[in-house]
Amino acid sequence: MKPDARQLYLARMQRVLDHVDAHLDADLSTEALAAVAAFSPFHFHRQFAELFGISVHRYVQLARIKRASLALAYRKTSVFDVALDSGFGGPEAFARAFRQRIGQSPSRFRDRPEWAPWNAALAPLEQARSQSMTPTFTDADIRIVDFPATPVALIEHRGDPMAIGDTIRRFIDWRRANGLPPAKSATFNILHNDPDTVPPEAHRIDIACAADRVATNPHGVTEGLIPAGRCAVVRMTGPGDDLRAPAHFLYADWLPRSGEEPRDFPMFVQRVKFFPDVPANEAVTEVYLPIQ
Structure with a gap:
C-alpha cells in the first residue's frame, strides 16, 4: 500500500x-x-x-x-x-x-x-x-514561550502510575472544597520521571492547579511553584492519557536539532480541556519542555 x-x-x-x-x-x-x-x-x-x-x-x-x-x-x-x-x-x-x-x-x-x-x-x-493512531508532530507544531512563574497547589503521586486514580480523587475533593474548578484554575501535571524507565515505586507525578495559597488540609495538598522561563510547547488534541508521542518528539527529534538546552525543571503539561468534561477526541493537552 x-x-x-x-x-x-x-x-x-x-x-x-x-x-x-x-x-x-x-x-x-x-x-x-x-x-x-x-x-x-x-x-x-x-x-x-x-x-x-x-x-x-x-x-x-x-x-x-x-x-x-x-x-x-x-x-x-x-x-x-x-x-x-x-x-x-x-x-x-x-x-x-x-x-x-x-x-x-x-x-x-x-x-x-x-x-x-x-x-x-x-x-x-x-x-x-x-496501535495505529499514534499522533505525529513536526517542528511546525512547536512554540517557544516565556512561561510566567505560576504558584500552584499540588499533590504528589508516588508509586504505581496505575494507582493514580485515588490521588486524583483526593485532589478533586480539595479543589471542590476550595472553590477552584478547572474553569477557574488552570490544571497542570509535573512529570518528574518517565514511568516506562523507573520502577513503579520510584515513579512521581505532581497533580496541580494554579493557586496562590494553600492552607493546611487533610488531602495532602501543598504549595508549589512552576518557575518562570522559556519552554518549548507542543499541543496534543485527543486522549491525553498517553504522553509518549509528544515526549518522544520533543526529546528525540526536536531537541537534538534545535540547538536548545533543557532547563533544570521537569517536563510539565497543562490540561486545557479534558475528558470526561469534553469528548475524548476534543481533549487538549499542552506539553512543556523547559529550556534555557
Missing part, C-alpha cells in the same frame, strides 16, 4: 474513532460506523478488528464504560444520571455491562473504585487507540 493511500485509509478510521468519542449516547452500530468511514458494512467489522485488535462492539462498549466510570469516580455524578447518559439503553443494561467489564457495580465503583481491574478492563481500548 502506498504511503499516501495508507494515510487516507487511516484517516477514514480516525473519523470512526472521533465519531465514537463524540456520540457515545447515539447509534454506534457496525452499520452506522461503516457509513462514517464510507466502507462496506459487509467488511467493516473485519477491517476494524484487524487494524485495532478489538471488535467494533467491544470498542464502543469500553469507550462508553470509560466515560461513565470517570464521571462516577471524579465527578461523583449519580449512578442514575450516568446510566441515562451511558448509551446502554437504560440503568439495568448499564449496570450489567459495567459489572461484567469492571467487576464492581457502578455504585460501588463510585464510592470506592478498584483501579487495578479497571485498568485491566480498559487496556484493550487504550491499546486499540495507540
